[in-house]
Amino acid sequence: MIEPKIYFIPFSEIDLNDPFFDSLRKDYLDFEQWFTKKSKAPQEKAFVTYNQEKRIEGFMYLKREEMPVGDVEPPINFSGKLLKIGTFKVNGHGTKFAEQFIFIMFSQAIKNNYDKIYVTVYANKQEGLTKRLQLFGFTTYGEKNGETVLIKNLQYDNSQSHYFNYPLIQANRFFLLAIYPQWHTSLFPQSKLKTEKNHKHLDLTSSNSITKIYIAFYPYELKTGDAAIIYRTSEDNKSARYCSVVTSLCIVEEVKYKYDFKDVEALLEYCKGRSVFSDSDIHGFWKKNTLIIIKLLYITNFPKKPTRQNLLENNIINKEPIRCYPISKQHAMWILEQAELPTTHYIQN
Template structure:
């Protein structure tokens, strides 16, 4: 069972020790929680293998002028992060929650996202700011002064991470093939209908917005930061690629490195292990054998709502009937692929 679930407050254990810190920071937390339970509201909850809570996020849409912060937020559709806390334990859980909130904001055409955070929670401040949140102002509460951070869902910034999850239309575009063995472990929101949620684990390469993939595809060393990638999941059955190879995800290249750049195995493992789907033993083997010399680091920006098969791509003229490892595609075919995949057009910016 997937451990990050959307659950009614009434089904969440308020007495779990996880909530002790929130109760200490917010004197009204228990009363607020009970009101949400009575209203049948829900939140994202992360459970560990022992069913203890290790992450919690409550999101709420507000279509109004937000006047309890200074300066006020103008009238619009705001996605408020009402409560957000997680135990990091080194697995990039915060990034997985960040991606969930962005997905929801896009799905509902929110104008912005905002959150209030005490300065002492610097890890949260840094996490939000990394992905384009800025300090808008402050909020005075009985519990103290909180920072108000906002993310404008329409503004464009120069840095690709601050723009996340939006993708520049001015970039070069490619199809990148990934074997089924690694695909869903690395891109959990792009799970196929015939796959089981049991394979999605609470580990860094699953939670993270950032991914590292090793391959031997020709041309990978020519990729540049900001290039767009449409992930092409290869067939899991020989001879059935037309119906079982599909495009699933929209990603953006952060950087490309060669396995030969690393002076030692230790340096290589330090760079790859946290964001890679490969086990340590596999990485050691790859380093020693140089079997997969190209290392791609990329961001996971969006899952295609509709899986588009290889056959559809050929019939629509997006690709030729050829083997795909890394294939550059033109702008019009790129947009057609995203349209076929029912990707929200707001993900693409000039």
């Protein structure tokens, strides 16, 4: 199975004649004119993904919007920075490419200190995309030429769900959560190590999804709302001190146990599209009574990945193997700083 990839490339390298753009031509009379103008500007780029036939499957264009935005009713005007999703379309074939684009969009917003994001959609034509955006905190703001205007406010709202607040999190408890190498990169493709050049995803759907399900067999203390820093263990025959690394930040959305499911079929349905484990794997897991099923929201990858040796040197962990290891908020913040992550942008007090 070919590893999915989203490219950030100039408009001039994108084929305007690809059938993918037919619906956009129909919905926007000036689409070709707009696209051609962007193609003549080398600095103008978009996020694009392709299928195995080299046809476009997804497209997203982002830009900073100057305020006030007067062609929206009511006009948008505030003192912060506004990110506009200029064009966003994803073909739907059962995968969750839309969430991969949403992940990139939020990463760009956080990296560049945006306060709000807005997009216009034909809600009746783009029902699936609209619902997914609403799940991740976009709310109806107004109207523009027959389209619905949705806005995402990048401020944490205690009255809302983890999905709604994504990618911002509030957490009182922090854990290192160990993931074995054979599962890690297929579950967290954005956190792939540079040494994994030959790795191929085991499952397209779970790789693209922001929601991840991991199954383990230990009495973990994890609860909904805990922050999980993903700890990728080392491969066999490699030094754990230097090959075990922390790679990613997640928040625990839900924790379930074997007794929460009436049978293995119910567990299979729960994991569908969210886990790297095969049906055969899960049937095997079902035989164990210590089953724990962890639903995570993947927040971000780490630009730099501190090693087990770094954690030992700073007394964050001891020499025992890590499965689900509680750490203080102070130590968690240290890890995120060493990972070169803008912690105050993701972690809300």
